[in-house]
Amino acid sequence: MAAEARTALVTGATRGIGRALAGQLSAAGFRVFATGRNQELLRDLKNETGCEGEAFDLASPDQVFALYRNAVEALERIDVLVNNAGMNNRKAPVADTTLEEFDYQYAVNLRAPYILCREAMRDMGARQEGHIVNVLSTCAKARIPTMGVYSAMKCALDGLTGSLIKEAREYNVKVTAVYPGGTDTDFRKATRPEYMCAESAAAMIVHAISAPADVVVHELTYRPMCETNF
Ligand SMILES: NC(=O)c1ccc[n+]([C@@H]2O[C@H](COP(=O)([O-])OP(=O)(O)OC[C@H]3O[C@@H](n4cnc5c(N)ncnc54)[C@H](OP(=O)(O)O)[C@@H]3O)[C@@H](O)[C@H]2O)c1
Incomplete structure (x- = not known):
């Protein structure tokens, strides 16, 4: 009898890394539930990948x-x-940021993945299997001027992920913290051809998800060549 297809929920799947990841997981045989705000792009994704x-x-x-x-x-x-979805309103020194920007980044970049981690951990824990992947950023490891609020949310999610990695062990649930470096997506207005392409950044996440059953990739850091001086 053929093995049952594995399933994946991918946030931020309308564009960029998440879009590439949804396509690659689907091509690898996963049944994928993809989300974002743009219904039209989700329809395109469904037509192209199922x-x-x-x-x-x-x-x-x-x-x-x-x-x-x-x-x-x-x-x-x-x-x-x-938990891939994420955003940065704009680059600005902390002194120039607004409370509204802070609150919005908190909601999207930290509260939403926290809720999804919590709900998934309850279900996966009960089944004694599953894998939670949180897409952080090399910003959580470097202190970059003009990225303070974004970095604060990624660092907080990093802390939550670190605790979850340890809590999940007794439930046989894998947890992976992913730290991509610069990736050429709509994340910023300017195109950055020297950065990784979304497909490459996504392929690294597929790699972590596809690790043998007796291996957990708990941290995965990768960058484009131009950022190896970090
Ligand atoms: N690009 C980089 O250089 C880089 C580097 C390190 C880490 N990262 C992280 O990698 C992840 C993916 O980034 P990316 O470069 O692929 O960004 P992107 O191309 O801008 O895509 C962001 C995705 O997040 C979704 N999203 C944003 N706000 C949302 C909201 N309020 N509700 C639901 N979905 C929302 C967007 O969907 P809709 O617009 O349809 O809502 C889109 O699918 C993020 O967590 C980012 O912080 C990126």
Whole structure:
């Protein structure tokens, strides 16, 4: 009998790293539930890859809970959760940032992945299997001027992920902290051809997800060549 397909919930799958990741997981045989805010891009993704998907705004906790419920309903169970969605309003020195920018980044970059980690950990823990992947950034390791608020959220998610790695052990749940470096996506206005392409950044995450059953990649740091002086 053929093995049952593994399932994955991928956030931030309308563009960039998440879009590439949803396509690659789908090509590898995963049943994928993809999300982002742009319904049209999710439809394109479904047409191209077969990924199921639905639009939700991660800034709203109610929508994050609804996303999790609908993903579980569509996939029956979530084997792999990838908290990939993330954003930075703009580059600015801390002194020039606003409370609104801080609150929005907190909601999208920290609260939403926290909720999804919590819900997934409860379900995966009960089943004694599963894999949670949190996409952080090399910003969580370097202190970069003009990226203070974004780095604060990634560092906080890094802390949460570090604790989760240890808590998840007794439940046989794998947890991976991913630290990509510069990737040429819509994340910023300027194109950066010297950075990694989204497909390459996603391929590294697929690699971590595809590790043998007796291996957990708990930290994965990778960069484009131009950033090796970090
Ligand atoms: N690009 C880089 O250099 C780089 C480096 C290190 C780490 N990262 C991290 O890698 C992850 C992916 O980044 P990327 O470069 O692929 O960015 P991207 O191309 O800008 O894509 C961001 C994704 O997040 C989704 N998203 C943003 N705000 C959302 C919200 N409020 N609700 C739901 N979805 C939302 C977007 O979907 P919609 O627009 O459809 O909502 C989009 O699919 C992020 O966590 C980022 O912090 C990026």
